[in-house]
Amino acid sequence: MTSHAMVEPIDPANSDRLTLEDVYEVIASSSRLDNPEAPVLTFDEAIGRLKNPQPGLGQVLRWAVRRGNHVVGLASLYFPEAENSHLGLLELTVHPRARRGGIGTAVLRTITPELRVRGRTVVECWNITEGGAGASFGTARGFEAVSTTVLQMLSISTVDRSVWEVEPPIGYRLVSWCGLAPDELLASYAEARRAIADSPFGRSAFRFPAWTAERVRESEADRRHREIDHRVVAIVRQDSDEVVGFTELQVYPHRKNFAYQGDTAVLAQHRGHSLGFCAKAAMLRWLQTERPEVEQVMTSTTAANPYMVNVNLALGYRSARRMVILACETEKLAQLLRA
Ligand SMILES: CC(C)(COP(=O)(O)OP(=O)(O)OC[C@H]1O[C@@H](n2cnc3c(N)ncnc32)[C@H](O)[C@@H]1OP(=O)(O)O)[C@@H](O)C(=O)NCCC(=O)NCCS
Structure with a gap:
């Protein structure tokens, strides 16, 4: 982990307003940079999505990465059930201003024991822009691109x-x-x-x-x-x-x-x-x-x-x-x- 960053569990349903505003800032600023063609979520939409996660993906654990007084990164790890109980699904976002400082890697270190303890033998990250920062990060950290999808609007x-x-x-x-x-x-x-x-x-x-x-x-x-x-x-x-x-x-x-x-x-x-x-x-x-x-x-x-x-x-x-x-x-x- 970088010397100034702490990866801590977070429950958006029980977080204070300042923390949620920081979390929103991570989501919105990353969206503007990484997905410029997509409409940026409002505060209520982004936090609502965290409080009401996608159905069918099982239990979710979330972490916030704090540096000083601010949240600069957010990670969610889903544990789908039944035929996918070998799988962990990771969503990871680092504030554009805090990137390339080892935060993404620190999150991977935090989630690995959680994957192991739940018998999740594979971790996947979905919806990663081809050729973008997430793809480069994944390659640098041992991930492989296993499928390509087309996003249509x-x-x-x-x-x-x-x-x-x-x-x-x-x-x-x-x-x-x-x-x-x-x-x-x-x-x-x-x-x-x-x-x-x-x-x-x-x-x-x-x-x-x-x-x-x-x-x-x-x-x-x-x-x-x-x-x-x-x-x-x-x-x-x-x-x-x-x-x-x-x-x-x-x-x-x-x-x-x-x-x-x-x-x-x-x-x-x-x-x-x-x-x-x-x-x-x-x-x-x-x-x-x-x-x-x-x-x-x-x-x-x-x-x-x-x-x-x-x-x-x-x-x-x-x-x-x-x-x-x-x-x-x-x-x-x-x-x-x-x-
Ligand atoms: C992907 C993301 C989480 C990386 O976070 P990060 O804190 O910058 O990651 P790290 O600093 O731990 O990067 C580790 C290594 O990955 C590689 N890497 C990360 N971002 C890169 C980029 N934009 N271009 C090239 N290599 C990159 C580098 O090898 C880096 O090591 P280095 O900085 O010493 O060269 C961040 O860019 C992000 O939030 N992207 C948008 C969301 C996304 O795509 N998430 C998917 C995660 S799988």
């Missing part, structure tokens, strides 16, 4: 919405819901969700969940508890309750003008009919009607899936930047940090 006010006016092809119907899948579609929907595992995810150690009806209901309850508006458009075979594909989108309570387009999948035997485009277009029409305050939609897609990247372009998204997933085995990291 859609601006509701400027997009040509006429391209969203498409009907499902003959033989299919669309069924939409907020928060709770209809009972009669539940089992089939869980099965369709498993088709996302066909999406190429490079050499990341992340494993897609083996969705079951029970796990769908658990995840729905978790989102309700976090007050997330989770919307699904399912593609259903006409005259049946067979879900053959779906797309999902969510809006968080702390960021009401922003939507995250999540997973989209179509079962292999139903591909080639533009069903993914049709479901995503229906989702955007629905969003525009029911959540007119949403100004931007964001999505990230693996670069090895140019088909879905192009579907998004056709819907009016623009590609903002390429990002990588960095991965390192915990034992390798521990060894390199000792050296």
Whole structure:
């Protein structure tokens, strides 16, 4: 650790206002430098995100790095469960003015014992800008880029919405819901969700969940508890309750003008009919009607899936930047940090 910096656990839900203002300054100044094309979060959005973390990623531990009286760095380490209980997911941000002083490395030293004690054999950092500071830091500290994704953004006010006016092809119907899948579609929907595992995810150690009806209901309850508006458009075979594909989108309570387009999948035997485009277009029409305050939609897609990247372009998204997933085995990291 640098002689002046201390890495300390932090709980944003129980932190004083001055600490949170410092934390916000780390997040906002880094965002302006590292992601200049993205809107900078407001204080409430950024702190709301820390207090209400993304669902499905398990328990999270957070640390603040203090230098003198100020917070100059923030780290969050997620411990996903079930098929991902071998994995730790790290988010790490150092204030631009405090970089290259060993703070990022000090955080790696702090998290390594936490990874070990929880049996997390691999640590990954997601959404790292290709060619940016995070990628250089990762390379210097033994991480490898294992997958590349494309971040795409859609601006509701400027997009040509006429391209969203498409009907499902003959033989299919669309069924939409907020928060709770209809009972009669539940089992089939869980099965369709498993088709996302066909999406190429490079050499990341992340494993897609083996969705079951029970796990769908658990995840729905978790989102309700976090007050997330989770919307699904399912593609259903006409005259049946067979879900053959779906797309999902969510809006968080702390960021009401922003939507995250999540997973989209179509079962292999139903591909080639533009069903993914049709479901995503229906989702955007629905969003525009029911959540007119949403100004931007964001999505990230693996670069090895140019088909879905192009579907998004056709819907009016623009590609903002390429990002990588960095991965390192915990034992390798521990060894390199000792050296
Ligand atoms: C990545 C980040 C956390 C690094 O924090 P940091 O405190 O500057 O990291 P360190 O000082 O411990 O850097 C350790 C080594 O990584 C390498 N490194 C770090 N940043 C670098 C950069 N911008 N360019 C080239 N090498 C870099 C260097 O080898 C450095 O050692 P050196 O300064 O002695 O040459 C910081 O740049 C940041 O917040 N970036 C934006 C968020 C992000 O991408 N996070 C992902 C983390 S995996």
